[in-house]
Amino acid sequence: MIKRKWSILFLLGLSFASVCQAGGDIDALYSRIAQKDIQALNELKALAKDNNAQALAELGFIYEYGVSVSVDIPQAIKYYEQACDLDGDYGCFNAAYFYEYGIGTQKDITQAKTLAKQLREKINLSNINLDKKVSER
Template identity: 50%
Template sequence: MIVNNEEKTLALLLGLSYSAFTQDADDADRLYDRLEQQDNTALTTLTDLDKRQDPHVLSVLGFIYEFGVSVPKNIQQAIDYYQQACALGGNYGCYNARYFYQYGVGVAG
């Protein structure tokens, strides 16, 4: 099989993109752990990560606001994060957003 330079470049870029998303997910999990330990700078850093539009990061933020992990509980903010995650293909975000609508929690009935 002969692989040209364009194919090599594409494969390299896809590999780097995947590792960046994996890194964001790992960072989100570490930041969540820090937030549980009352490290308030972790929330700021995690919120900065959400600008990369990673479904895992958005789902973690949804969970934080749903359960009030070191922040005031805010169901509407949680739903917003879950919906963003779902729109990006995040299954966890879709499942949780659906739950709120299915059971009428925090949404207009």
């Protein structure tokens, strides 16, 4: 029984370490992209194709601010929405913001509310009512 518990704890530790390593890899890729390393951008896109929410959100940021690419807000929104669909709270927040204010897309309060609701469900912060703020506009 004790051996089984240690095995489970060991496997959980490995899982946590691999998640941390992936996050570190994405941060390293971003640093390379900021230095105009096109190979790093391709590696980040490959991670995004594998449904990595952090990579998708990072690509959204890269296209939003034009980090080594041309600014492309519609593309940034697509990446943010994909990240949101994969439980990426950063993606939900940013996509909702663009729809709320009509930045790079047509203003769509309904879509902003939907994304804000997804965000609230993902992070379960009942004391923050994001879609109420959006609906007051």
